[in-house]
Amino acid sequence: MSGHVVPVKTYVFVFLALMVLTGLTTGVAFIDLHAWNTPAALAIAVVKMLLVVLFFMHVKYSPKLTKMVVVAGFFFLSLLVAFTLADELTRNWSPRALDWSTAASVTHSPR
Amino acid sequence: MSTTVIAEIPGHERPSVERVNYLNVDHSVKSWLLTHDHKRIALLYLISITLMFFVGGFFAVLMRLNLIEPTGLVAPETYNKLFTMHGVIMVFFFLVPSIPATLGNFLVPMMIGARDLAFPRINLLSWYIYILGAAFTLYAVISGGVDTGWTFYTPYSSSFSHTSVIPTAVGVFITGFSSILTGLNFIVTIHKMRAPGLTWFRLPLFIWAMYATSVIFILGTPVIAITLFLLGLERLLHIGIFDPAIGGDPILFQHMFWFYSHPAVYIMILPGMGVMSELITAFSRKRIFGYTFVAFSSLAIAIISFLVWGHHMFVTGQSVYAGLIFSVLSFLVAIPSAIKVFNWTATLYKGSISYEAPMLYALGFIGLFTMGGLTGLFLASLATDVHLNGTYFIVAHFHYIMVGGAVMAYLGGLHFWWPKITGRLYPDAWARFAALVIFVGFNLTFFPQFVLGYLGMPRRYAVYPGEFQVLNVMSSAGASILGVGYLIPLIYFIWSFKYGPLAGPNPWGAKGLEWTTPSPPPTENFEEVPIVTEQAYNYAGTSESAHG
Ligand code: HEM
Ligand SMILES: [Cu+2]
Numbered sequence: 001m002s003g004h005v006v007p008v009k010t011y012v013f014v015f016l017a018l019m020v021l022t023g024l025t026t027g028v029a030f031i032d033l034h035a036w037n038t039p040a041a042l043a044i045a046v047v048k049m050l051l052v053v054l055f056f057m058h059v060k061y062s063p064k065l066t067k068m069v070v071v072a073g074f075f076f077l078s079l080l081v082a083f084t085l086a087d088e089l090t091r092n093w094s095p096r097a098l099d100w101s102t103a104a105s106v107t108h109s110p111r
Numbered sequence: 112m113s114t115t116v117i118a119e120i121p122g123h124e125r126p127s128v129e130r131v132n133y134l135n136v137d138h139s140v141k142s143w144l145l146t147h148d149h150k151r152i153a154l155l156y157l158i159s160i161t162l163m164f165f166v167g168g169f170f171a172v173l174m175r176l177n178l179i180e181p182t183g184l185v186a187p188e189t190y191n192k193l194f195t196m197h198g199v200i201m202v203f204f205f206l207v208p209s210i211p212a213t214l215g216n217f218l219v220p221m222m223i224g225a226r227d228l229a230f231p232r233i234n235l236l237s238w239y240i241y242i243l244g245a246a247f248t249l250y251a252v253i254s255g256g257v258d259t260g261w262t263f264y265t266p267y268s269s270s271f272s273h274t275s276v277i278p279t280a281v282g283v284f285i286t287g288f289s290s291i292l293t294g295l296n297f298i299v300t301i302h303k304m305r306a307p308g309l310t311w312f313r314l315p316l317f318i319w320a321m322y323a324t325s326v327i328f329i330l331g332t333p334v335i336a337i338t339l340f341l342l343g344l345e346r347l348l349h350i351g352i353f354d355p356a357i358g359g360d361p362i363l364f365q366h367m368f369w370f371y372s373h374p375a376v377y378i379m380i381l382p383g384m385g386v387m388s389e390l391i392t393a394f395s396r397k398r399i400f401g402y403t404f405v406a407f408s409s410l411a412i413a414i415i416s417f418l419v420w421g422h423h424m425f426v427t428g429q430s431v432y433a434g435l436i437f438s439v440l441s442f443l444v445a446i447p448s449a450i451k452v453f454n455w456t457a458t459l460y461k462g463s464i465s466y467e468a469p470m471l472y473a474l475g476f477i478g479l480f481t482m483g484g485l486t487g488l489f490l491a492s493l494a495t496d497v498h499l500n501g502t503y504f505i506v507a508h509f510h511y512i513m514v515g516g517a518v519m520a521y522l523g524g525l526h527f528w529w530p531k532i533t534g535r536l537y538p539d540a541w542a543r544f545a546a547l548v549i550f551v552g553f554n555l556t557f558f559p560q561f562v563l564g565y566l567g568m569p570r571r572y573a574v575y576p577g578e579f580q581v582l583n584v585m586s587s588a589g590a591s592i593l594g595v596g597y598l599i600p601l602i603y604f605i606w607s608f609k610y611g612p613l614a615g616p617n618p619w620g621a622k623g624l625e626w627t628t629p630s631p632p633p634t635e636n637f638e639e640v641p642i643v644t645e646q647a648y649n650y651a652g653t654s655e656s657a658h659g
Contacts, residue, residue, distance in 0.1 A: 013644070030608055035318045063437040064301070070449075072330070073329075073330065076330045076417060079418065080334065080366070080367070080370050083366075083418070083420075083421065083433070083436075083437075084363070084367075086430075086432070086433045086436060087362070087366065087421065087429045087430045087432075087433035088430075090430040090433060091428075091430040093430065094430075094431055094432075094433060
């Protein structure tokens with residue numbers, strides 16, 4: 001719409017980067033990083049997502065208003081995560097009668 | 112004003128059925144089903160959601176019949192399906208699209224002096240998506256129904272219910288995309304297509320409300336889509352996400368569900384608030400009191416509404432510390448809502464008020480919404496919520512907002528803009544009568560439910576102790592009055608569409624660009640692009656037109 005033409009080279013390069021990162025995700029899955037398993041997978045996913053949003057979705061070349069809309073989207077997503085964690089991480093601060101992990105027959109690793 | 116047929120208005124062309132407008136320009140079915148005209152799409156939506164309203168209402172009738180007898184009339188399994196399908200259809204297929212997809216679709220371009228929305232084809236696509244979603248959900252209804260409650264709480268919905276959970280969830284999932292497309296269309300249109308001179312602070316407040324609603328559509332709806340998708344994955348593939356027996360966390364479902372569904376409550380009420388600002392000013396012939404406050408309170412509501420969802424989870428296992436935060440934030444969201452109520456009331460002060468049917472709905476809204484909102488504060492208080500959660504008090508609370516507020520505003524708006532949409536008047540005496548019947552029926556239905564809930568009658572049960580029968584019979588009696596109240600407008604609107612007296616461009620003498628064009632408007636809305644030189648609601652005259 002804004003008329004910016006992205007060279008095909010850029011697309012090819014971004015595509016290759018995404019492929020390499022996909023390989024990396026698969027590779028990392030075979031190494032046990034303990035507590036870092038999830039953060040590592042998420043970090044790679046975030047990089048891939050940024051590549052798609054910035055280049056394939058043209059946000060890098062878009063007007064400020066578009067960028068603001070994108071940032072707002074991530075901001076609200078972060079609210080979902082933050083407030084859910086505010087519950088999740090403080091749930092065991094005060095004693096409760098019975099919690100899900102003791103009620104269910106399956107035992108979980110501590111949160 | 113209302114009883115006289117306005118056949119000729121000095122200075123305007125003589126309204127004539129012959130004049131080409133968006134309704135008579137082409138009569139073929141194809142021209143309707145493939146239309147790109149926002150006004151026709153609004154009518155397609157109007158017909159669809161009206162059908163869904165009566166399907167949902169049918170289930171409500173059966174519920175209220177069941178609750179006349181303490182022992183119930185239908186099997187408990189059937190009752191569970193009735194309240195679920197009532198809730199799903201009313202929330203996702205009637206109230207969420209109600210004002211935005213009908214009045215919003217029709218009025219957003221008209222109010223800002225544009226020829227259409229920014230993306231007319233996407234607008235049509237959104238209607239087809241809605242129909243597809245509705246088809247899935249109606250299939251679920253026919254194939255035996257669903258019994259999870261409209262809230263789909265896990266692990267019941269993912270591991271235990273034997274009803275059509277998947278088709279229902281797919282239907283709601285699909286329909287969400289129609290909301291997203293509508294929101295997207297409105298935001299781009301409001302940013303890009305305002306007529307020359309129509310600055311942000313000259314916009315009608317209905318447009319501000321539509322903008323705020325669109326923000327919620329876009330930010331919230333994807334989350335409910337993902338949530339239902341995960342629910343489907345757990346149900347079909349047994350991936351442990353929500354069910355504790357396979358390693359999930361059911362409270363996670365509630366977080367994700369209410370992250371959308373609390374803002375969705377404001378999707379339902381914000382457009383109604385926008386309609387209110389138009390009605391109150393038009394029928395008290397005054398500029399709105401505190402324009403900027405009302406405008407920004409819409410945005411404040413849109414944003415704060417994303418921060419309060421945990422108030423639905425005070426007693427479901429959420430941490431008390433999170434509960435504290437959510438309680439405080441819930442009290443905050445009452446502030447912008449109260450600002451609006453006070454400003455509408457202040458607008459009435461010293462206005463020259465007239466009581467046509469739309470205004471009766473508007474006045475009803477102020478009272479009923481206030482009751483719904485104030486009881487919300489009882490529920491947002493941690494201690495009182497322990498007593499009231501899961502009782503009929505909740506049912507009364509949200510019906511005061513959703514039916515007493517949103518549906519009242521929707522009907523008020525429909526009566527207000529009906530002459531613009533169809534070019535014809537409806538019988539005003541019947542309309543006032545219906546507004547009164549609805550008001551009385553509504554209160555008789557839902558006020559006893561506050562008392563029932565406070566006394567401890569739980570919601571979602573097919574049976575109840577005998578001592579609650581009197582109040583339940585009152586509620587059921589009210590529901591039948593309310594049902595009649597909804598049928599009267601249906602009848603005279605259908606009549607008016609064909610036989611109503613011609614309305615002329617501006618039967619109410621109201622301000623706003625939509626009233627400057629013929630009724631019904633021509634396909635391109637305005638013969639020439641209007642140029643705006645005055646503030647909104649300039650009922651006092653043109654002298655102060657310079658500052659906006
Ligand atoms: C004719 C008017 C209406 C009547 C008589 C009525 C009646 C009822 C009844 C009896 C329940 C069941 C509560 C329970 O089983 O414990 C209910 C639930 C509900 N209603 Fe209505 N209703 C009406 C209109 C509406 C409208 C217009 C909406 C649109 C928002 C709506 C939304 C809901 C929702 C969301 C629930 C909750 C479902 C649940 O969680 O169980 N109702 N209503
Ligand atoms: Cu809420």
